[in-house]
Amino acid sequence: MLAIISLNYLNEIFFRSKIDYKRVINLFGKNDKLEVDASLFNCNNNYIEDYLGW
Numbered sequence: 001m002l003a004i005i006s007l008n009y010l011n012e013i014f015f016r017s018k019i020d021y022k023r024v025i026n027l028f029g030k031n032d033k034l035e036v037d038a039s040l041f042n043c044n045n046n047y048i049e050d051y052l053g054w
Helices: 018-028
Strands: 013-015 034-036
Parallel strands (some): 013 034
């Protein structure tokens, strides 16, 4: 079961790719707390840069 968590508890939410960032915006709308910063993640090869390339 999923729990609903308010974004008020979070200062920032980081994504490692623009495509994940865009997906969240499509689902929940724009929010200033959302950012893309791949340098915060330790594995540079473990994500999809663009779903259209599949």
